Each structure stands twice: as C-alpha cells, then as structure tokens.
Amino acid sequence: MSRHTTPGPPPATATLADLERRAADRAAPRHHDDDALIVCDRLVRIFSAEGVEVQALQGLDLLVRRGELTAIVGASGSGKSTLLTILAGLDTPSAGSATVAGYDLLAMDARTRLRYRRETVGFIWQRTSHNLLPYLSAVQNVALPMKLRGRGGPVRGRDRTRRALELLDLLGIADRRDHRPDQLSGGEQQRVAIAVALANNPSVVFADEPTGELDSTTAADVFAALRHANAELGTTILVVTHDNSVAGQVSRTVSIRDGRTSTETLRSTAHDEQGKTSTVSREYTTIDRSGRLQLPTEFTRPLDIRDRVLLELRPDHIEVRPGQDADTPDSPRDDAADSTRDDAADGTRDDAPEDTTDDTPDKD
Numbered sequence: 355m356s357r358h359t360t361p362g363p364p365p366a367t368a369t370l371a372d373l374e375r376r377a378a379d380r381a382a383p384r385h386h387d388d389d390a391l392i393v394c395d396r397l398v399r400i401f402s403a404e405g406v407e408v409q410a411l412q413g414l415d416l417l418v419r420r421g422e423l424t425a426i427v428g429a430s431g432s433g434k435s436t437l438l439t440i441l442a443g444l445d446t447p448s449a450g451s452a453t454v455a456g457y458d459l460l461a462m463d464a465r466t467r468l469r470y471r472r473e474t475v476g477f478i479w480q481r482t483s484h485n486l487l488p489y490l491s492a493v494q495n496v497a498l499p500m501k502l503r504g505r506g507g508p509v510r511g512r513d514r515t516r517r518a519l520e521l522l523d524l525l526g527i528a529d530r531r532d533h534r535p536d537q538l539s540g541g542e543q544q545r546v547a548i549a550v551a552l553a554n555n556p557s558v559v560f561a562d563e564p565t566g567e568l569d570s571t572t573a574a575d576v577f578a579a580l581r582h583a584n585a586e587l588g589t590t591i592l593v594v595t596h597d598n599s600v601a602g603q604v605s606r607t608v609s610i611r612d613g614r615t616s617t618e619t620l621r622s623t624a625h626d627e628q629g630k631t632s633t634v635s636r637e638y639t640t641i642d643r644s645g646r647l648q649l650p651t652e653f654t655r656p657l658d659i660r661d662r663v664l665l666e667l668r669p670d671h672i673e674v675r676p677g678q679d680a681d682t683p684d685s686p687r688d689d690a691a692d693s694t695r696d697d698a699a700d701g702t703r704d705d706a707p708e709d710t711t712d713d714t715p716d717k718d
C-alpha cells in the first residue's frame with residue numbers, strides 16, 4: 355500500500371444526473387477487492403489522560419465496499435465514535451493502517467487532511483445544531499461546502515444553488531429551501547444535514563448517531579432519507595447507531611466489542627413460492643486477516659470451553675470442540691486434532707478453504 359496516495363482530479367461538472375450515471379457504473383460487478391473503499395487493518399487508538407491509558411481501538415479490522423450502507427453498533431464505550439472520527443480525518447490512529455478512497459489516514463499531512471475532509475468525506479453529527487449554520491437558509495447551508503471547496507470544486511457560481519436545490523429535492527425538503535434551522539423541525543434539520551454532507555459528492559458519508567435526538571417516527575424518516583441517498587446516488591454511507599430498529603433497516607450491521615469488530619449481520623430479501631417477500635437476517639462471527647475469530651461466551655460457557663479448543667477440518671466446515679481432554683496421553687484422535695489445529699493456526703494447510711466466512715456457524 356503506497357503512502358501519500360491521492361485520488362485523481364474530479365470531473366469539471368457533476369450534476370445529480372451525472373452522479374446517478376456514475377452510481378449505475380459503480381453498481382456493475384467487479385472483482386471483489388477492487389470495490390474496497392474503507393480498509394482498516396489492526397487499527398489501534400490509545401488515549402492518555404492524567405497518566406492513564408485507554409485503548410479505545412484494540413486492533414480493529416473493517417472492510418467496506420463502494421456503495422454499501424453499513425451500520426456500526428456496539429455498547430457504550432466500545433469505540434464506535436473513535437473509529438468514525440478517525441475515518442473522517444478528525445483524529446489520528448496510534449497504530450495499524452486505515453485507508454479510505456486511496457488516502458492513507460496515518461500518513462496525511464495537514465494540507466492533504468484538509469482536502470480529504472472537504473472533498474472525500476461528508477459528516478453528519480448527532481446534534482442537529484452542529485450540522486448547520488443558524489443564520490443561513492437550508493439552501494445556503496447546502497451550497498456552503500461547495501463554496502468552501504472553491505475554484506477547484508466541480509460546481510461553480512449559480513450551479514451551486516441549482517445543485518443544492520436538487521439535493522434538497524432528493525431528500526424531500528425542497529419546500530423548506532428558504533427556512534433557517536430554527537424554523538425547521540429536528541428531522542428536517544437532519545435531512546438538510548444529509549444534503550450538506552452530500553454537497554461535494556463525497557466518496558463516503560459518516561453519520562454519528564444521526565437520529566439520536568429524534569423520536570422514533572422522525573428517526574425512521576431521516577434514516578429513509580439516508581437509504582434513499584445511498585440508493586439513488588450510490589454514496590457509501592457508514593452510520594453509527596444505538597438504535598436497533600435503525601440498524602435493522604440496513605443490509606449490513608457490524609458490531610464492535612472492546613475496540614474490535616466482533617460480529618456482522620447481513621440481511622437480504624427472500625421471495626417464497628407465493629411471491630411473498632421477507633427479510634432474511636444472519637449473524638456471522640468475523641475473522642480477521644490472520645484468521646483469528648472470537649467465540650461468543652454464550653457458545654463457550656455451556657460447553658465449558660476455556661483456554662484452548664480442538665479444531666477439526668471437515669469438507670465443508672470446521673469443528674470446534676472443548677480442548678480440556680487434549681492433555682490425555684495416548685489419544686490418537688487428540689494427536690490428529692492437534693496437528694490439524696497447529697496447521698490451521700499457522701495457515702499452512704494446503705487444502706484449507708479460501709474463504710471460511712460463510713461457513714461460520716449461524717447463531718440464529
């Protein structure tokens with residue numbers, strides 16, 4: 355991975371119609387790793403306060419592909435906001451690697467960081483008052499990031515107002531174009547905030563609890579607006595949320611525990627023979643690039659699994675059995691299992707399956 359990598363120059367103009375065309379192009383099937391937009395590898399963030407160190411991220415791995423709408427969930431203090439502020443270029447990791455749209459987040463100088471924040475990412479905060487300038491109208495707020503981007507930006511002069519109006523229209527609030535934030539409801543303010551985040555046609559939009567201050571009906575409206583922007587413009591969106599009903603509306607939810615990604619839920623739509631549609635949801639345990647995975651305590655406790663396990667490779671799955679009897683002498687089965695485990699642990703098995711993610715036991 356090269357350092358100081360910067361993406362190519364933006365196109366001269368970019369109307370919403372252009373964006374939609376590009377979204378369609380992006381949707382064309384490609385080799386899976388060509389589509390990786392966000393790649394975090396063993397990301398670490400340590401905070402030091404008054405001589406005490408807090409390891410907010412403890413070797414987090416994450417891969418998000420172009421065009422995905424992903425929710426990040428996790429208990430309070432698990433590291434969600436720390437991750438998002440690093441990805442948005444507002445904080446720097448202590449170790450590991452993080453790349454977004456070709457930018458190496460550990461190697462950006464101040465000028466590149468500023469450009470990254472203006473051009474490549476959009477951000478939506480939980481507090482509605484953080485997202486908009488109170489003395490500007492909705493349309494002026496949306497046009498402002500295009501103006502700040504200046505001459506090098508893809509949209510100029512009067513086109514900025516036209517594009518701002520198109521974005522407000524896309525998000526269903528064009529009729530509020532001349533209202534200031536204090537004349538808008540919380541949900542309307544957040545929809546304008548989505549338009550602001552999309553103003554410079556970013557590669558990715560990060561949203562930290564964007565519906566946290568809203569009642570459940572308004573939160574559903576705002577989330578529907580995010581989904582609509584993702585579907586229409588193809589913008590990659592990463593949302594941190596506590597709200598399970600919100601997380602349930604996206605096709606992929608990544609769960610963070612103690613500063614690491616732990617599980618991932620994928621949802622898809624199934625059609626039965628009568629033509630009825632339903633959502634199928636499956637929770638997977640994530641495997642890092644070194645092949646490590648975490649066994650959930652609700653699986654290990656009933657089987658009294660501690661310290662070690664026996665792994666056995668089967669044609670289409672891997673068996674995990676309690677390892678407490680592994681010390682028993684003269685047990686040929688244990689020897690075989692130990693050798694399987696050693697080979698699997700150092701990744702030297704010739705016949706090991708290439709991708710075991712889909713074979714991870716389903717907890718549903």
Ligand SMILES: Nc1ncnc2c1ncn2[C@@H]1O[C@H](COP(=O)(O)OP(=O)(O)OP(=O)(O)O)[C@@H](O)[C@H]1O
Pocket residue numbers: 401402403408409410428429430431432433434435436437
């Ligand atoms: N600037 C900081 N200085 C010291 N510790 C910090 C700092 N920022 C975060 N932390 C600590 O890092 C850990 C992760 O915090 P973070 O805010 O990322 O969690 P979170 O999952 O977003 O929590 P919440 O859902 O409550 O917002 C916590 O233990 C927190 O106290």
